[in-house]
Amino acid sequence: MAAGPDGVAGATRLERAFREEWGEVVATLARRLGDLQAAEDAAAEAFAAASVAWARGGVPPNPGGWLTVTAWRKAVDAYRAGGARTASVDPQLLGEVTAAGPAADPAAGLMEPAMTETLGDDRLGLIFACCHPALAEEVRVALTLRFVAGLTTREIAAAFVVPEATLAQRLVRAKRKIRESGIRFTVPSQERLAERLRSVRAVVYLVFNEGFASGGDELIRLDLCDEAIWLGRLLHRLFPEDGETAGLLALMLLHQSRAAARVSADGRPVPLAEQDRALWDAALAAEGVEVLDEALLRHSPGPYQLQAAIAALHGTAASFESTDWAQIALLYGALARLEPSPVVEVNRAVAVGMADGGLAGLAVLRPVLASGALEQYxxxxAAHGFLLDKADHPERARGAWARAAETAGNSAVRDELLRRHTDPL
Known part of the structure; x- marks a missing residue:
């Protein structure tokens, strides 16, 4: 951006507006146009116009209003020009802009009441459209990061280690499917809301897990974790009474509070038992506990709340050994009853092993091992090796640690597991 009255501050304000307003602008236009591609094109033109106008005349008092009105007028211009991408726009909507007259100045913060009254609903509608069950899981994640969180195609492609061109084509096909399938940019009806909100939460948690348990060369992708928490905060603000949405946000905050201690200075993964708890972010953990406590006061615990409660017990324990492992084992048992999963059983086995000894933990783990369901997990x-060590079976433990190393997808994790194979606990 060229220097202007606001100088660098103007550029910073534009970047902030892009981060804060991009989703709102796209959402407002998508609902009116019924076409995500047309909405994206108009929003991009509006931000390009802002980069010039704001550098020259300063950032307006209502950046979101300026951007939305400008984007809407760009879309109207495209419609008048007969652009195919605006073929679905309702001609009656033209009056929302043209009634103000061609001399109206969006820099003054002018914004039609019909646009200002529904921004929250528009953002919600965009989230539900991006996370529609008719779309493939990886597409839901990419759409949400692109249009709700405002990441660029390049950033998303880098995050998921796919070529930018591949990701771009994936987004193009997804936008076409949304248009052709008639997926609406609206909040689902009350009877379908719970099911659809479950899908939205799952997408946000997938983004967080991709960052927190990265399968690539990096042990943790803080950028993805931060995006997921940003989305979680947004979702919690839009659905403040939903206990599971609060539980999801609390879970991510509590996990993120331990991020600084998870990797050593030389890039080695640091197991929970060895982490320097002084490095944990106490403020982030306290926020997570507060969000969770408020949710538990009003709701029966669901899966996200139970997982957050487990994370809170870890996060508030003075040491690994003094952790309330018996309570954690009980919480994993409750989670297994709500959402049975072999992964939950693996975690429950470790908790039981810590509370009642290695043999007790192995008894829980044995059916999972026998099923073969997680053979490549x-x-x-690693849990098998840990419990065998606790049960004083070091030779068998070495074999389990070796198998864990073989199946690890991250090179640093693989090296740590091999170390345990040669130097068990």
């Missing part, structure tokens, strides 16, 4: 074999 490194944490299963």
């Amino acid at each position: 490194a944490p299963l074999h």
